[in-house]
Amino acid sequence: MKMKKNLFGQSSDFLQNNLVPIMFIIICIICYPLAGFSPSYLLNEIVTRMGRNIFLILSLLIPIMAGMGLNFGMTLGAMAGQIALIFVTDWQIWGIPGVVLAMLLSIPFSVLLGMMCGKLMNMAKGREMILGYMMNYFVGGLYQLVVLFIMGPIIPIKHASIRLPRGYGIRTTVNLTSLRQCLDNEFAILYKGVKIPVLTFIIIGALCLFILWFRRTKLGQDMRAVGQDMEVARAAGIKVERTRIIAIIMSTVFAGFGQIIYLQNIGNFPTCTAHTQIGMFCIAALLVGGASVEKASIGNVFLGVILFHTMFILAPRAGAAITGDAMIGEYFRVFVSYGVITLALIMYETKKRRAKSQGGQLLAQAQREGGVRS
């Protein structure tokens, strides 16, 4: 009897923990025949998007490990990456050397922005996510200031092809023709209409290995300790604030690299708006993969990218097939992405609150017992 209950409890636990991925699998299965895409087209799209997005999403893992929640501030890294790309385009560095140089150049910007974000997050403990989210907009304003007004008169931009005709500022779109898919095309394998960007996947694999290794280092262990309980970690002699700042800096730097990989695949970017949605849909993808605000693994990233982007490709067509209006599908996928994040946040907060009240009850009980004894 007891075992049965246990089994039932387990399966309902499994359901609860994997509710979102299961929901997405069902949505994808329903949408697939309605959309009517050929398997090879769909597979090609998914593989492309995996190469494009996974690096960005992996950058979210480290702050989660450090207990700082979903790093909505990863957008700062994306901006750093874009600034680096603007320079590389202006200096006319092409191909893989261009990408490598852009990554190197993005590091100082990312570190600076990450440090700022981390420091502010330390001032707003418990509100890291909303702070990171607002930082997007705030730093987005600074980014616009730099890109539209400071680049040109103060930071020299030589090339008329990326400068606005008025003489300062960057054009609305930066063309990355000379960098376009240079990583993806290196050692690419074409198999039955599916292009596999081998080098990009190797880079992603390297980052995965790095994260796995990093978890075992002293710093990684410290981060996990800080994520478990800040006060305990502090008592154990860990520099909590410093560890948290490092976690955010690492995330920002990786997000910068990720954005460069993302944009070299796309081949151009709207100067002022390319970064705005990136945090949102990376976070949505990670959550779709079954991650939560306090726990995420590399497996979640891969599963999430596949499920989220399958839905993303299928939904407009399927929506059009059902309702006869393509816009409904578009709105539907936006709704689902936001809905997933909302759901994950709600589940996280209720769980946190339950744990807190449970802790309180235990404490009260202990006190009562102690009172009896004395």
Added chain:
Amino acid sequence: MKKRQLLMQLAALAVCIALGAVMMIIGRGHTVYLDNKTLEDYQGQTYKAAHKIVVTVDGKELTKLGPRERGMSPCIGQSFKMSLEITQEKGGEPETRVIQLDLPYGMDGIIVNLPALLAGLPEEAWMSEFIPAPEPEEPDEEVPGEGDEFDIGGDLGLDDGLDIGGEM
């Protein structure tokens, strides 16, 4: 211990800077424009365009150039190697030459006049900079990229700039 750490950090920084410098050199892209055009009156001499020049770069045939035609090749790095198959007169025997050029770092577009180059003239005779006409600012239309951004805000025709001031 502290000193060693500092040293390591400095070394890492140096490696990054060095790597960046190397990338800047080997990654500098140029566009080489190859002109098969008669060069007139260079120090009193005229170098006539060839009847046909077949240009091969990296083992791939780039273009066939008749007189007054221009070919174009992107080139990463400062060394450009091409092999030319030149037919001077119609019906003549083609002659193959492999030519390696050192490109100047500061030039984006480089025009190479092939007849002058083949005649072995000095560099300033056959090399000139290509200066593109400034392109007009493209209208604010969506670039046909293959992005998967959520089409929120701007793209739905809502950014009339009349609202109370959204953040974007």
Added chain:
Amino acid sequence: MDKSERLQQTRLNQLVNTYGLPRLIITGFLIFLFIMAPVAGADFPTQITNVLNRFGWNAVLVLAMVPMVHSGCGLNFGIPLGILAGLLGATLSIQFGFTGALSFVMAIVISTPFAILFGGGYGALLNKIKGGEMMVATYVGFSSVSFMCIMWLMIPYTHPSIVMAYTGVGLRNMFSLDNFYANVLSDFLKIDLNPIDVNLVIPTGSLLFIALLCFLMWAFLHTKTGTAMTAVGSNPTFAKASGINVDRIRMLSVILSTWLGAVGILVYQQGFGFVQLYMAPFNMAIPAVAAILIGGASVNKASIGNVVIGTILFQGLVTMTPTVINSLIHIDISEVIRVIVSNGMVVYALTRKTEGGK
């Protein structure tokens, strides 16, 4: 002498501390703009008119922040939910054939049950996640806005002036209120000084309406329920101990905020003259939040005074910067300044330590 100087210095410090450095900078900047306005060739009364108009459009939306801040629910990033209730009221009122000033009244009436419904659900949700309200509120707002995007297409509206022209199915992105309630408030008892060559127009009706709502809010906060709300916000444990039903009070505050959001968007529309649907409510939370913070509110403290001052400062910034700065230095930098100021203000407020419980 030395002593008084030091005293002065500490006073200055105190002023900075209580007033807040960013607020000081913004106020200073605004004063600078007012002084520079004649230099830049901008007509002073016109500027005042613009600020007053903008104030009339936005003040109620900012006021909608107050109840939730009071009950400790934090800044209402979920205001899009209230806006959606307002939009439902607006579209249904037009759909049912009301015109003129009556359509405005009916829009408020129709949006009320929606606001209570949405606010109730939203409040129940926020009661489950005490402490994490702001982030969840943001995303509740986003997901409900995108959900309503689907609804705007699916609800069978038929009124010709609001549905899409070519298909007749689904609502337009934006439609004019010219035959409905455009300017019903601002034209009421309007004082127009243009005949005596002063470009000053005072939208008396709007200001009166706002004053009325502010007064009601003030009065409410001084009733028994209102003081209970403040108690819940400043010290939930104490409030609970003194027998206040915390969850119920919080729920009430959320409903009130949501309803004010609904009324706020209707007031905004009557001034603006258009109804914007679909993704438009998305970006309406942050300006309202920024405005009340500029006015001196914090994450857990807000007064009616904060609302009025904040809206004037923020809207002053929004209307003055483009005209003054652009004509001074001929660079269209105002948009960027606005983005940095408003979002910077929110970031600043979030990093402040809050008294009382989180």
